Amino acid sequence: MPDALTPGRPAVNAAGAPGRGRAAIAAVxxxxxxxxGLFMAAHHPLGGAAACALFLSWALLNFLAPAAWLTLLPALLPVASLAPWTGWVALDEFDLLLLATAAGVHAHRAREAARGSAVAVPPMPRAARVLAVVLALSGAVALVRGWLDAGGMPGWFDAYLQPLNVWRGVKALCWSLLLLPALHEALQAAPRRALHRLRKGMLIGAALFVAAVLWERALYAGLLQFNASYRTTAxxxxxxxxxxxxxxxxxxxxPFTLWALWRKREPLPWVAAGLLAAGMLYAALTTFSRGVYGAVTLPMLLPLVWWVLWRWRHGTLRGLLQAAPLTLGAALALLWAVEALEVQGLALLMGLWVLMALLVWRLTSVGWRAAAGVTLAVALLAEVAAVLGGGGFMRERFNASAMDLQARLAHWGRGLSLPQGGGDWLLGLGAGRLPAHYVAAPGHPRFSGAIRLEPGGVxxxxxxxxxHPRSHYGLTQRVAPHPGPHRVQxxxxxxxxxxxxxxxxxDAWLLYDTRCQYAQVNVLGPMDGRRTLDVPLHGLPLEAGGLPRAHVLTVGAVRGSVRVEEIRLYAGGEQLLSNGDFKDGLARWWPTAQDYYLPWHIDNLYLELLLERGALGLASFLALVVAALWRLARLGHGGDEALGEAAVFLAAALCGALxxxxxxxxMDMPRAAWLLWLLPWVALLLPRALPGGRAAPL
Structure with missing residues (x-):
């Protein structure tokens, strides 16, 4: 192992001119x-002082533990947004976490470089540096073009047509580049530990994600109900x-949950990883997204092939060949069971299978991992059978695939008509500007509504x-649960x-309403001055007991245009709304669409990059991911077994996103986009070999 990769070795002459230069850059x-970050935290809609205190505390944590962010950020990614409570669209709490992380990590780097005690690591490869510069350039061009195209000054509550959406479109790339030096140092100084931290963070995040999915499904759809057109959002x-x-x-x-299954050697941790894998598959299946099904399933072939080859090289393929027919037979039985017994009967059948597996393990010479592995494979197949065969909604979606593809192609064609001239094709329309250009083009479908903050109202x-004639776009606020009746002023x-x-x-989570109390108000002609309307809402009482639920007020224009100066919501004699007079802008208010989402997204990552960032942005992204996959392929075929293990699961995760x-x-989903930028950089910056021995056998 080269000395430059040895953790803890101080850099030579780090306090000299190069060291002072690195310290200065890190300090800046x-x-x-x-x-x-402090400027953003000071304007936080839920309390600037508290947000600043938390920001400084997080920065201090990362200053004291500068590599912990590889665990902390992936762990909090699925939950680090309070958007429905803050009203922010282009900004969220994950931005604050990233800025605080960067502040703490780079402050630590600056101190260590100034002291001359920085860990010596080899410089970033030239190709990686060139890619970083090109990506930074393409991001800067997209930012400037977007800003010029949007015009005006940004506001804290800007949405998709306003200037701050430009920042929303490019910030994930900026965050990845901001932490790139720290990522390089972590992977070079202690690569095995860095990969362990990343894997642990992804597993914690996956567990929080699955918990949110189970909570949502239990409250609003039913854990075993797959007939309703309710698609999980977590x-x-x-x-x-x-x-x-x-x-x-x-x-x-x-892929990170399967990586955990590969790594765990004790029964209880392995079972926990297996339950997490089952939960992740349940979450993916209940999105009812055909693209997700392929993106989750096909990349799993990489670890599967690698696992078979690994067992073949180590002479343990016989057990796998014996388990394969058993698993296949169970799959065929499940296909019958889901039709004959429905979902509840299928669950009972799986319970009997688990009991049988326990008996086989205890009463025979079959090892616990063999019994558990077959049981997990059967359980995952049972989930697939239950969702695809136990409900009509997904069958309807599969039957409509040809029609949906035609609609998608028409949508892409409308998007490709937006660039005007060589400049747009080369440099793009500007980050975050696709929705504005799409709805402004003649003959293109428009939004289902719009919300504009004006002086004294909205x-x-x-x-x-x-x-779509049934589509709706409204301003929402989450309120204290109350059965009602409700009354709106x-x-x-x-x-x-x-x-x-x-x-x-x-009673709603995000996109779908369950039980509602509602009313419509017609404003048919001019009014003398202002008018206050008192509107009782009609409907069945809302649920307020059991697990905590979300009750949401939605106000929107179905037709025409209306200016609202104040809203009050009463139930049980109490006024439930915050900032009902909009004196704090749109703080606590959150726009939401229902039933129609076409103009907001082009529904293709590569067209999204081409249209907003041009050929330069698309080519630089493709260069990054192709270089990362090539690097992972070379590492997978190298002699370091631990590095080959990491490469195959990282490749599966990256291929899933692609x-x-x-x-x-x-890219218009910043938290997911940041993870997509992070994974190829991890692949590119891995060293050629990992210290500390070989991977543990299966």
Whole structure:
């Protein structure tokens, strides 16, 4: 092992001129991240002082433990957004975590370089440095072009047509580049430990993600109910206008759960990893996304082939060949069972299978890993059979695949008509500007509504031409659960006519309403001055007991345009809304679409990059991922078994994201996009060999 890769070895002459230069650069990065983060935290809608205190505490944690972010950020990624409570669209709490991390990590790097005690690592490969510069250049061009195209000054509550959405479109790339020096040092100084931290962070994040999915399904759809057209969203609030954050995350996280299964050697940790894998598959299946099914399944062939080859090289293939017919027979039995016994009977059958596996393990010479492995394979197949065969919704989606593909092709064609001239094709329309250009083009479908903050109130616009007739776009606020009845007081300004306003309070998670109390208000003509309307909502009582639920007020224009100056919501004699007069802008208010999401996304990662960042942005992204996959392929065929293990699972995660990107957008979902930028950089910056021995045998 070269000395340069030995953890803990101080850099030679680190306090000299090169060391002072590195210290200065790191100090500038730390100061910039701290200043930007504190400015953002000070304007946090839920409390600036508390947000600043938490920001500084997180930065201090990363200063004291500068490699911990490889665990902490992936672990918190699925939950680090309070968007429905803050009202922020282009910003969220994950941005604050990343800025605080950068501030702490780079401050630590600056101190160590200034002291001359920095760990010696080889410089970043030239190809990686060139790629980083090209990506930074393409991101800067997309940012500038987007800003110029949007015009005006950004606002804290800007959404998809306003200037701050430009930053939303490019920030994931910026965050990945900001932490790139720290990632390189962590992987070079202690690569095995860095990979362990990343794997642990992804597993914690996956566990939080699965917990959110189970909570959501239990409350709003039913854990074993697969007939209803309810598609899981978990805590990816970016999907308030549709999108595929959960699709991309599931595709990237699933290989890490299988990696954990490979690594665990004790029964209880292995069972925990198996339950997590089953939970991840359940989450992916209940998205009812055909693209996710392929993106989760096909990359798993890489670890499977690698596992078979590994066992063949170590002379342990016989057991696998014996288990394969048993698993296949179980799969055929499950296909029969799901039709004959339905989902509940299938669950009972699986319980009997587990008992039988326990008896086989205890009463025969079969090892626990063999019995557990076959049982897990059968359980995963049972999940697939239950979702695909136990409900009609997914069958309907499969039957509509040809029609949906035609609609998708038409959508892509409309997107490709947007660039005007060579500049747009080379450099793009600008980051985050695709929705604005799409709805402005003649003949293209429009949004299902619009929300604009104005002095003293908020303007609500109804459906645009071409929007789905049942679509809805409204301003929402989560309120304290109350069975009702609810009553809304609405103050409208004099020019708010003609219009129809929809009001409802629903038991809802994000995109789908369950039980609601609702009313509609018609504004048919001009009014003298302001008018306050008192509107009772009608409907069955809402559920308020059991597990904590989300009750959501939604106000939106169904038709026309209306200016609302104040909203009050009453139930049980109490006023439930915060910032109902909009004096704090749209703080606590969150826009949400329902039933129609077409204009917000181009539904293809590669077209998304081409249209917003041009050929330069698309080529630089493809160069990064191709270089990463080539690097992983070479590492997988190398002599280091531990490195080959890491390479195959990282490749599966990256391939999952690239496959799901064939049918969904990713860059407009910043948390998932950051993970997509992180994985290829991890692959490119891995050393040629890992210290510390070989991978443990299966």
């Amino acid at each position: 990065l730390a100061a910039g991240a701290a200043a930007a 805590l990816f609030w970016e999907m308030h206008v549709g999108g595929a954050a959960i699709d991309a995350y599931a595709a990237m996280a699933m 303007r609500l616009d109804g459906r645009g031409p071409g929007a 609405l103050r409208l300004s004099a020019d708010a006519w003609p219009a129809r306003v929809s009001l409802k309070v629903c 496959l799901v990107g064939l049918f969904v957008s990713v």
